[in-house]
Amino acid sequence: MLQRLTSGHVVWEAKEGACGSLSPDVIKKLSKWSQKRIYSKEAGGLILGFVDSETNGLLAEELTVPGPGDQRSRTSFFRSERHQREAEYWNMQTNCKGTQLGLWHTHPEANPTPSGTDLSDCERVLRNGRFDCNGLLYLIVGTQTIGCWHAQVGRPLYLLGHFKP
Template sequence: MTLLLRTTAGRILEVHRRVLEAMWAYTQVHPKNTEAGGILVGHERQQGNLVLDRFTSPQPGDRRTRTRFHRSVEPHQELLNLMWLASGCTRTYFGEWHTHPEPCPTPSSIDLRSWRKHLKQEEARENGLHFIIVGTAITRVWHANQGGRDVTLIGETHTEFRV
């Protein structure tokens, strides 16, 4: 099943279930679990819908604690480059994801600063960027347009993980 959401630009974002399920494997259900994260990767359909069907998982060099995740640039960029080439140059950077050790995740001030920094960069392009936080009970998705300061919650779903 695909999660269908409407972006702030009025486009439909299709988030593949297998992407969510793979992220849910990093849900912080135990006190010793550290935050995890990576980048979101997808492509645009001819009809204008956006398809989020790939992501990167935590990589060597990422800094992970119980309440912080800092993504190392190089290994995630290398994976994105491979996905870009393997897709015939159609899959691209869609945004960021990470986990929080709380049931219904809310972006921290650090998250919001980081997201706004990404939105100012060329990587945001015309589709804006998407941000996913996996909480222990709810997974939430935000969207913002390039250069925008407002990051808008566009949807959520129950976090489903296997212990």
């Protein structure tokens, strides 16, 4: 389930109580990378933020974005190790409170769905256990909507919904 609040936040809830939000700033940053033009390349990175102490909600507030080391084409994006280092730096900057909450990338399609490569990348990230939280947020930015999924080890991605940024 996805809901847009009047504050501009998008809140989501998965089965079994996993929940979270995307800040208006994160939504703005994501839509900036949307592949609106015929020559736009895929983009991607990590979703950073905080875990709410009361609800365990994933509060997405920041992103890592394409840069040195990444490989980008019209239909693929390879995330370099630099994103991991930036997530560690973000953790330091936030007195060890900020953490990585998930993955994002773009697709040159209106209402995006994960490819086979996406599913195996997500599975690999879940299994190497760099995420503190129980499951991660998986976002794909399309040309019209942003698709949101909740991912947990050994389970199929759970679709939370698509929203217009």
